[in-house]
Every structure is written in C-alpha cells, then in structure tokens.
Amino acid sequence: MTFPRLASNCPSGEVFQLFVAKFGVSHNPGLSVKNSTITDEVACNGLFVRQAKLPEGCREDGLVELLRIPRESTFSIHTILEILNDKSNYKTEAAFLKTSSTVKDLFGTFCQSSAIISRVSETLLLVVYFVIFDCLSRSAYELPSVIKLYLQQVLLKTEVGSLYSDLPLKDACVVRQFFGHYGVGGILDVFEMVVCLVQRSFSLDDIVERTSRIFAAISSRCLEIPEELSLDSEDFTVNSTLVPILDYANHDNDKVNAHFDVDRGNCDVVLLLDRNALDEKNDETEVFISYSPVEELFQFETAYGFFPKLSQNSAGVQFWNLCIDQNYFKVEKPWGINLDMFYKWFSIKPCIQCVLYEDQVLINDAIEEFGEFLLPFAPNPVHGEESCFQYNIQAYKSFARFASKANDRSEEDYLQHFREYIDSREKSKDQAIAMPQLAWTCYFVGDRYTYARLDKGQCIDVVFESDDAYGCTRDLFTDYLRNYCFWRIRALTLLKFEDFSLSVQKIARLELLVLNKIVDQLNAGEPTFWTDLNGSTTLKLPKCPLPPLLQMSGECLAEISRPDTNFEESEYTDFFDEELDRYLDFFTQLS
Numbered sequence: 001m002t003f004p005r006l007a008s009n010c011p012s013g014e015v016f017q018l019f020v021a022k023f024g025v026s027h028n029p030g031l032s033v034k035n036s037t038i039t040d041e042v043a044c045n046g047l048f049v050r051q052a053k054l055p056e057g058c059r060e061d062g063l064v065e066l067l068r069i070p071r072e073s074t075f076s077i078h079t080i081l082e083i084l085n086d087k088s089n090y091k092t093e094a095a096f097l098k099t100s101s102t103v104k105d106l107f108g109t110f111c112q113s114s115a116i117i118s119r120v121s122e123t124l125l126l127v128v129y130f131v132i133f134d135c136l137s138r139s140a141y142e143l144p145s146v147i148k149l150y151l152q153q154v155l156l157k158t159e160v161g162s163l164y165s166d167l168p169l170k171d172a173c174v175v176r177q178f179f180g181h182y183g184v185g186g187i188l189d190v191f192e193m194v195v196c197l198v199q200r201s202f203s204l205d206d207i208v209e210r211t212s213r214i215f216a217a218i219s220s221r222c223l224e225i226p227e228e229l230s231l232d233s234e235d236f237t238v239n240s241t242l243v244p245i246l247d248y249a250n251h252d253n254d255k256v257n258a259h260f261d262v263d264r265g266n267c268d269v270v271l272l273l274d275r276n277a278l279d280e281k282n283d284e285t286e287v288f289i290s291y292s293p294v295e296e297l298f299q300f301e302t303a304y305g306f307f308p309k310l311s312q313n314s315a316g317v318q319f320w321n322l323c324i325d326q327n328y329f330k331v332e333k334p335w336g337i338n339l340d341m342f343y344k345w346f347s348i349k350p351c352i353q354c355v356l357y358e359d360q361v362l363i364n365d366a367i368e369e370f371g372e373f374l375l376p377f378a379p380n381p382v383h384g385e386e387s388c389f390q391y392n393i394q395a396y397k398s399f400a401r402f403a404s405k406a407n408d409r410s411e412e413d414y415l416q417h418f419r420e421y422i423d424s425r426e427k428s429k430d431q432a433i434a435m436p437q438l439a440w441t442c443y444f445v446g447d448r449y450t451y452a453r454l455d456k457g458q459c460i461d462v463v464f465e466s467d468d469a470y471g472c473t474r475d476l477f478t479d480y481l482r483n484y485c486f487w488r489i490r491a492l493t494l495l496k497f498e499d500f501s502l503s504v505q506k507i508a509r510l511e512l513l514v515l516n517k518i519v520d521q522l523n524a525g526e527p528t529f530w531t532d533l534n535g536s537t538t539l540k541l542p543k544c545p546l547p548p549l550l551q552m553s554g555e556c557l558a559e560i561s562r563p564d565t566n567f568e569e570s571e572y573t574d575f576f577d578e579e580l581d582r583y584l585d586f587f588t589q590l591s
C-alpha cells in the first residue's frame with residue numbers, strides 16, 4: 001500500500017525537517033510525515049514508517065525508537081517558562097526583556113479571571129500562553145523561534161473539526177440550553193473570557209477565529225507526559241504537554257503499533273514502534289498510537305473532532321456518558337423528590353454511563369456512581385409507599401446548632417449566616433453544594449429501623465442492603481429513564497440541527513441514537529443494564545470516569561421558600577453526636 005504525497009499546502013514535512021535541523025529532534029530514517037488517509041472530514045497529517053528503511057536491530061525491550069524530541073523542544077507549563085526565560089532564545093537583551101516581561105504580565109492578568117480560575121487545567125494554561133504568543137508575534141515582539149515555528153506552522157495550520165474549532169458556536173444560546181449539562185457552557189464561557197481578555201489588550205484582526213484555532217489545536221494535540229518527581233524516586237506525575245512531530249501521530253486502538261514514553265536519563269520524549277505489529281506485506285504503514293485505551297465518545301468529539309470506530313482492543317466497548325438535562329428534574333420527581341437538590345447535596349453527578357457494545361446500549365450498573373444516581377429512587381425500607389429520604393428545608397438550623405456546639409457559642413450567632421449561605425449554595429449553578437450533607441435524612445434498617453444524615457457512600461451501604469430493595473429501586477429508575485428518554489428525544493428532534501455547528505450536530509445525533517436504542521430495548525424487553533448480560537459475556541468493563549461536577553454552569557433550579565416554623569433536630573437524626581463528630585473540623589474552622 002502506498003500513501004499520497006503531502007499536498008503542497010501541507011507544511012508538516014517542512015516542519016519535520018526544521019525541528020530536526022534546528023531543535024534537536026532526531027528520527028529513524030524509516031519515519032516520515034504524510035497526508036493520512038484515515039479521514040476525509042479534515043486535512044489530516046500522519047506519521048508513516050517504511051519497513052525497508054528501518055535499520056536492523058532494536059532496543060533491549062524489542063521496540064524500535066522512531067522519534068526523539070528533547071524536553072526543551074516540548075511545551076508544558078514548565079518548559080514554556082524555561083524557553084521564555086532563556087536569553088539565548090532572543091536576538092537582543094532588550095527583546096528578551098520586552099517579550100518575557102509582557103508574557104508574564106498578560107499571563108498573570110488572564111489567570112486572575114474567575115472563568116479561567118474555576119476551570120483551570122494545564123491544557124487551558126497552554127492555550128492562554130499560545131494565544132498571548134500569537135498576539136505578540138503580530139505586534140512586533142520577538143518570540144523564541146521554537147515557539148514561533150510551532151505556533152505558526154503547526155497550531156494555526158491544524159484542521160481539527162472539533163467543538164473548539166466551531167467556536168464561537170452558532171446559536172450558542174440554544175446550545176447552552178440543550179447541551180449545557182454536558183459542560184458545553186463552561187467551554188463557551190472560557191472561550192469568551194479568553195477572547196475578551198485578548199481584545200482588551202490588543203487591537204488585532206481575527207482574534208476570535210485564531211483563538212478558536214489555537215483552542216482546537218491544543219486540545220487535540222496535548223499528551224499526558226510522565227515526569228519523575230525526583231531522580232531516585234519511582235513516583236511520577238503527568239504534565240499536559242505539546243510534543244512537536246510526535247503529535248502528527250493519529251489514534252486507532254485497533255491498529256496501535258507505537259506508544260510514547262520518556263527517556264528517564266534525560267527527559268527526552270520518545271516514540272517507540274512495536275515492529276511485530278507491522279504487516280510484513282505492506283512496505284509502508286501508518287504509525288498509530290492510542291490517545292486513550294477507553295473511548296468516551298463525547299470527549300473524543302470535543303477534544304479530537306471524531307468518533308473512533310468501535311475497536312476490539314478497547315474491549316469491544318465504547319462509552320457515552322449520558323448527562324441528564326437537569327430541566328427534567330422539574331418535570332418528574334420520583335417520590336416527590338427534587339432530584340436537583342438531592343444530587344447537589346450529595347455531590348452526585350447527574351449522569352448515567354452508557355456502554356456501547358455489539359449494537360446494544362447498556363446502562364453501566366457495575367460502577368459505584370450508578371448506585372449513587374439510584375439513591376433517590378429507593379423506597380423507605382419499612383413504609384414502602386414513601387421515599388427513603390426526607391429533605392430538611394430548615395437545614396440551616398442544624399448547621400447553626402452544630403456550629404454552636406463546636407465553638408461553644410450561641411446558635412443565634414450562626415443562624416443568619418447559614419440561612420443565607422445555604423440559600424446561595426442551593427441556588428448556585430454549581431453541581432455540588434460542597435458542605436456537610438445535613439439536609440437529607442436517610443431512613444434505614446440497621447440493628448433497628450432508624451434515620452440519620454449520611455453521605456452518599458454510607459447511604460449506598462445501608463439503602464441497598466437487600467437485593468429486594470435494590471431491585472425495586474432499579475425498577476422505579478427504569479420507568480424514570482424511559483420517560484426521560486422520551487422527553488429528551490422529543491426535545492432534540494424539535495431542534496433544527498442545520499442551525500448548529502457541525503460538531504454539535506454530531507453530538508446531538510449520537511445522543512439521539514443512544515436514547516432511541518435504550519427505548520427500543522426497553523420496549524422489546526431486551527437487556528438494558530450491563531449486569532443483565534450476565535453469562536452472555538465474561539467481559540470486564542474498563543474504567544471510564546464520569547465527567548466532573550460542573551462549576552458555575554450547571555442549572556439553577558431551586559425555587560426555595562424557607563418557612564421559619566418549629567424545628568426539632570431529633571426529627572431528622574438519631575445520630576446527632578456521631579454527625580457532630582464527623583463534621584467537627586468543618587464547624588470549628590468557622591469559629
């Protein structure tokens with residue numbers, strides 16, 4: 001099989017040569033960069049290896065080193081500072097002082113923005129750096145040449161086709177309304193904030209378009225590069241890092257034939273080929289690495305702009321973290337419970353993990369988070385016609401009592417504070433209240449029928465003690481899920497997809513596919529939960545994390561009126577002393 005030559009407008013071959021000639025990158029003679037054939041959707045480069053040109057022999061571990069990139073030619077939040085602070089990277093001392101101090105000032109200003117602080121990640125900080133570099137390079141500042149080359153010939157030339165490439169999203173208000181619970185609002189906020197900060201500091205053309213390109217390129221090219229904490233330690237941390245040339249490698253979990261690593265001797269990043277994974281018949285093969293062995297499709301689409309094919313190497317499964325639109329919490333309330341308030345107090349992510357497996361969509365009920373999601377559907381273990389949870393609208397009085405006991409002061413000193421604070425936390429757009437869970441009482445049978453204010457882990461231990469309780473709860477949840485799917489399918493099908501950016505259309509279509517599949521399976525009485533496959537598969541599901549709890553961009557559904565009626569603490573707990581003990585630190589810190 002042969003691959004097409006690089007298109008004349010594709011600079012990656014030239015970039016490869018420049019990194020080799022000027023920035024210490026070395027490579028195996030069999031390695032080259034070419035147009036990849038994996039996708040027609042975007043212009044796509046890839047790394048290729050020609051077997052005939054690979055020298056004989058290999059490393060001790062049988063792998064062949066294809067590429068070596070010195071640490072100082074990679075970009076992490078640490079190396080960028082080192083590159084900026086190295087005077088030898090500038091033509092004059094004056095240029096060094098001007099650029100390095102301006103970058104630090106602007107970076108400091110950007111990082112004070114609350115939208116950035118609340119969502120800070122190393123990848124975001126890299127975006128901030130490169131957006132600043134782009135503006136400086138267009139404003140008569142000198143940039144270290146390694147940064148300039150990577151920015152201008154890689155980041156700004158990359159086509160990704162992800163959610164970030166589509167920023168600012170068409171019809172952003174509707175997208176926020178219908179996909180905000182997936183965290184899209186946070187992406188939009190950060191993008192708008194970065195653009196706004198840049199526009200305040202520079203009057204340049206095309207800021208929005210270039211910022212979007214840089215966001216998309218960095219999000220799709222960052223690698224998690226391990227770094228030892230110290231020379232004599234086995235412990236290491238990982239840094240989000242941009243690694244030139246290696247980042248031309250594409251992803252395919254079925255065709256993986258290489259992986260990257262760090263040379264512990266000098267911290268170079270190396271790309272290592274498994275020669276056994278090459279097909280003898282093909283003289284030239286595309287090099288594939290794995291961006292992630294576990295494929296969660298929303299994340300792949302947002303970061304990389306594509307849904308990978310279902311691959312046997314990923315255990316034959318992919319995931320869709322079905323985030324629940326919190327607006328539905330107003331529509332249906334199991335046992336009359338306000339689910340928004342429940343999940344917020346317990347810091348439970350309103351998200352159901354779906355497993356895409358052999359043309360089926362199965363709810364992953366084998367993870368702890370599923371049990372957590374299920375909790376508010378549980379019936380009272382004695383009074384089966386009631387919920388097993390009770391909400392205390394006057395929880396601020398419990399907080400005041402705890403604080404008074406912990407600090408030996410009067411309850412009155414704290415009442416107003418907690419009333420206002422709890423009010424603001426319950427009404428906030430965060431998905432977690434982030435206070436001790438003292439608002440929901442759980443009824444359970446231990447040695448006797450009793451009640452206490454437990455956290456989610458404790459609740460799971462006591463609520464699902466018996467298989468009956470679990471089965472009954474799961475049935476109630478299944479009805480809820482069916483109704484949710486109908487509601488959401490209806491909402492999504494009423495949308496005019498053509499009004500949206502391409503990536504949002506792809507996400508909406510895939511979610512519809514998942515929801516319709518669940519409904520079809522439920523209607524046909526087919527398995528809906530992963531554990532229902534018992535016996536028909538011995539597959540052990542890989543771990544796929546749920547998305548984090550949203551900050552500042554969840555829904556705010558609380559409409560709370562807080563009556564000031566008689567309040568008896570003992571109606572809400574049988575375990576006051578244990579609870580006080582448990583949360584003593586929180587309350588003593590208030591003083």
Ligand SMILES: C[S@@+](CC[C@H](N)C(=O)[O-])C[C@H]1O[C@@H](n2cnc3c(N)ncnc32)[C@H](O)[C@@H]1O
Pocket residue numbers: 036038039042043044045046158159160161220221247248249250251252303304305306308
């Ligand atoms: C780290 S870059 C790889 C190099 C990139 N192809 C280029 O042209 O520079 C990651 C991007 O490559 C593309 N890509 C990688 N693997 C892919 C695959 N299996 N299918 C479709 N696109 C892929 C996606 O656009 C992704 O965002």
